[in-house]
Amino acid sequence: MKITCPSCGNHKKFLVPLWVRCTFRFNEDGTISILHVKQLESLEEKLANQNSFPALSCCECGAEAEIEFNEFESIDNRKREKMALEAI
């Protein structure tokens, strides 16, 4: 898997927003304490749907990131085209 930012070329750090359910408590002094945080969304689904519903963004510039799940797909395609031409 290859993740890149088309805007600045960053390929190291990205951000993804995730909805979570917070259980909290009101303390006697008026402050709030978080007791539990439960993830509500699947990160895998978010990454898989990145091309149709972009969620992953670049940590450096905030642009939408691009995910390439199979880096060797383009090489395979070229091989297949070559083999098809040879067969003809």
Added chain:
Amino acid sequence: MIKLICIDCGNFTFFETDVQGLKGVEPTEEGIIINDSFVENWNYSDETIRGNLTDIIDYVLKQPDDTLRFDYEANKYYNIYITCARCGSRLVTIPSSEWNPTQELLPLDDELLENRKDFQQLRKERSYENNLPVLWKP
């Protein structure tokens, strides 16, 4: 001091709400690593959750009427943001409302007359209004 109360079970301590947080994604050769996002030792992921949670709670406390919706089937109002963590009920609200004040308020004119002496005393103590502003100096 009670800030929110569940009308179903009387709980005024433990509540739940949904907020949006941020996670850091780092691609490596083996796969991707999901962890908290740091910006110069400052945990951006934690602060996002804390900030969004505080924002929602403040909004519910400041604008209680905007956060309630009427359920026509149950014939009750329910909170669209916060649920009770004990019984799961959405019937969560602030203990009293400005529309239903616990004490009867005086008309404003009566209140001003009642506090007239206090204001006159304060007016004497206010030194900054006793001098006219200097507009021009020779």
